[in-house]
Structure formats: structure tokens, C-alpha cells
Amino acid sequence: MDQLEEKTINTKHIYKGAIIDVTVDDVQLPNGEQSKRELVKHPGAVAVIALTDDNKLLMVKQYRKPMESSSIEIPAGKLEEGEEPILTARRELEEETGYTTDQLHYITSFYSSPGFSDEYLHLYWTDQVTKLEIRPDLDEDEFVELYEADIAQIDEWIKKKEIQDLKTLFAVQYLKLNK
Amino acid sequence: MDQLEEKTINTKHIYKGAIIDVTVDDVQLPNGEQSKRELVKHPGAVAVIALTDDNKLLMVKQYRKPMESSSIEIPAGKLEEGEEPILTARRELEEETGYTTDQLHYITSFYSSPGFSDEYLHLYWTDQVTKLEIRPDLDEDEFVELYEADIAQIDEWIKKKEIQDLKTLFAVQYLKLNK
Numbered sequence: 001m002d003q004l005e006e007k008t009i010n011t012k013h014i015y016k017g018a019i020i021d022v023t024v025d026d027v028q029l030p031n032g033e034q035s036k037r038e039l040v041k042h043p044g045a046v047a048v049i050a051l052t053d054d055n056k057l058l059m060v061k062q063y064r065k066p067m068e069s070s071s072i073e074i075p076a077g078k079l080e081e082g083e084e085p086i087l088t089a090r091r092e093l094e095e096e097t098g099y100t101t102d103q104l105h106y107i108t109s110f111y112s113s114p115g116f117s118d119e120y121l122h123l124y125w126t127d128q129v130t131k132l133e134i135r136p137d138l139d140e141d142e143f144v145e146l147y148e149a150d151i152a153q154i155d156e157w158i159k160k161k162e163i164q165d166l167k168t169l170f171a172v173q174y175l176k177l178n179k
Numbered sequence: 180m181d182q183l184e185e186k187t188i189n190t191k192h193i194y195k196g197a198i199i200d201v202t203v204d205d206v207q208l209p210n211g212e213q214s215k216r217e218l219v220k221h222p223g224a225v226a227v228i229a230l231t232d233d234n235k236l237l238m239v240k241q242y243r244k245p246m247e248s249s250s251i252e253i254p255a256g257k258l259e260e261g262e263e264p265i266l267t268a269r270r271e272l273e274e275e276t277g278y279t280t281d282q283l284h285y286i287t288s289f290y291s292s293p294g295f296s297d298e299y300l301h302l303y304w305t306d307q308v309t310k311l312e313i314r315p316d317l318d319e320d321e322f323v324e325l326y327e328a329d330i331a332q333i334d335e336w337i338k339k340k341e342i343q344d345l346k347t348l349f350a351v352q353y354l355k356l357n358k
Contacts, residue, residue: 004242004249004322015193015201017217020295022194022201027244035320037244038196040219042295063183065206065216066297067290070183078294108337110345111246112292115257116199116221118245119292121345141214143183158287166289166300166345173352 004030006037019043019078042119046089047076049107049125049171050099056148057175058097058129059168063143072147072157073165076121085122091136093126096144098135103128107174112166121167125174151175183209185216198222198257221298225268226255228286228304228350229278235327236354237276237308238347242322251326251336252347255300264301270315272305275323277314282307286353291345300346304353330354 006027015022021041029035050058057074064071077092079085086104094100107123138144149157154172157163163172185206194201200220208214229237236253243250256271258264265283273279286302317323328336333351336342342351 002242002249004240004324006242006244017203018215020201020217020219022199022219024196025244029320030242030322033320036197038199039245040199040201040296041245045294061183063181063185063209064290064293065185065204066218066220066295067293070181071290071293073293076294108348110343110348111243111250112345113296113298114243114246114250114252114344115224115255116245116298117219117292117296119295141208141212143209145183164289165293166291166349169287169289170345170349170352173349173356176356177352 006030006035009034038116040117040119042117043081044079044085044120044122045076046079046085046092046122046124047074047167047171048089048093048104049074049123049175050093050097050101050129051125051127051179052099052129052148056150057154058093058099059147059149059154060096061145061147067164070162071165072163073168074171076167086124089122089124093129094132095136095138097146098132099129100132101126101129123167123171185209185214188213217295219296219298221296222260223258223264223299223301224255225258225264225271225301225303226253226346226350227268227272227283228253228302228354229272229276229280229308230304230306230358231278231308231327235329236333237272237278238326238328238333239275239323240326241324246343249341250344251342252344253350255346265303268301268303272308273311274315274317276325277311278308279311280305280308302346302350
């Protein structure tokens, strides 16, 4: 029993989209009163810390419409329905970087923004990557630039705010603590 | 000029809520084709790393409806319109923990989930906190439990998945790297 639980009394469906669904739930609070919760449902995602043979981190620059700017991040992508997260991770690594691996190791999972969204990310790492002869196609609305960066370069990008993505900042700290 | 830029051609307003607004934008891609972007607008937020005199981290447990479970996190909260982030940080610290400080130091800012949301978080730290004689009221729909935790306790919570919030996991790594 979770004494802080907020029980759902009613769910109002606001929007069913390609990636997100939005609902507004009426909930019963622990004190018996009612309130509303705006909820963004997301299919979940993966992200990959991938190090090359010369210890560079594979990173991709892409336009992030919510930021209205480009953002340098570790490779990542949404889960497809029924797809095992570790397979999503390998697929996204291949599509976004042109590298593959058969040595993906699970690190942890986390909620990116649990106040309003159920987006749940699974993080993997590998230091065993090989370049594909033929790079698979990206999604048709996806445009990325590939970088292979050392820590000094990454710290410079953080300073210049070219990296402002929380999962990537977490990954960089993880590398500093563990590699 | 950002060559990866996605220009907005049209914005469709889907939902205007208490915390989030949702739009679907038609965008022009770098190759001239069009696509849609689902966007969740958020007012932005703050989070605080607050250490007590005996080097414990102030943490709050609260129910997170998107997770359908309780979550242990560092104190955090949304920006009020026109409020300086550092003042939001002190206010949220006071409301959620009953401690205050006049020594908040800025660490960094980040996007929690830049694929679909513009939520931008400002992170602060302090190791100078004092207990308020009278704890200010929380929002009327907010229920939290306060913890003062050392690193061993925090690592145990991470292992048990009682901490799965990305900003909190980032903050814990930050402490390990910097304090």
C-alpha cells in the first residue's frame, strides 16, 4: 500500500498522436480531496554510450524542435511496439552513427520528467563498436551529424551549451565516474 | 544559420492546460520535405541539491501519477511566471523540506526530454541550510515525505528503484564527482 497514492477517478483523453498521447486524470488525493493531473504518455526510449577503439564517444547532432536549436546528444530513440529495448538500442546506434555492436551492456533505466510524463529510458553502454559497410537508413524525417568526441571536446560543448540534454549530461558523468 | 533547422510552417493548438500546453507543428525539414512535430510546452522548473550540516542530502518522496508510484527525488518545482529561478529554488526548498538557505549556487541548466518537450530545468546547490520554525504550506494538492539521506542510503534506493528520476540520478553523480 502506497499511502501517497493518487487514485484515478476519471481519465479524459485529449490527444492521441504519433508519438505521445495526452490525458487529464481526475485523481483522489491522500487526504480525500480531488485534483487534476495532466499526463503525457510516451512509448519509452533507449540511449547508448558507445566508445570507439580510440576511446571517443559517439555523439549525434540533430535539430530539437522543442529547443528550437540543434543539440548534441548520445544516440537514442523511441521503442517500437513489442521491440526489446536492447534491440532498439542496437538499431538506433546503427541508424544514427553507422556503427554496430554485439556487446551492449545494460546500465540503468530512468524517468526523464516524472512530473508530467511517463517517458522511461533504458541506458546501455559498449566499447566494442565496428563500422558498418552500409549505413542503414534513418527515419525519413531524421537528419543527424555524427561526431566522435573525447572528454575535452565534450566538456567544451557543455560549457558552450551545445550539450544541454539531461540524459547526455548523465552519460558524461557516468563515464567520468566509471571508465 | 543552423543547417539542421526545422522551420515552422503551421502550429495547431491541441491543449492549453494548467501546467502544459500541447501543439502539433508542421515543419519544413532540411531537405525541403515536410513533417509533423508533437510539442509539449512547459514553464520550466528548478531543482536543488541541499546538504545538511551533517552532510545528508535533503530528499522528498511524492506520488508521481505518470509513474503510478511514489518517487524519491531532490526538491524541485515549476517556475511561476515572472519568478527568478533562484527564488523558485529557495521557495520550493522551503515548501518541500522546511529548510531554507541564503546560499544557493547555480550549477547548470538542462532539457529533461528534448525530443518532445521544452521543459528546461535549472539546478542549484547549497550546503548551508537552516530549519524554518514554521514550515510554509505546500500547494494544496501536494503531499511529500522528507528524508535526510547519506550516500549509502541513496545508493540503496537507486538499487531498489525507489529513485528512478533522471534529474535526481544526475544530482547524485554530481555529488560523487564534486563533493
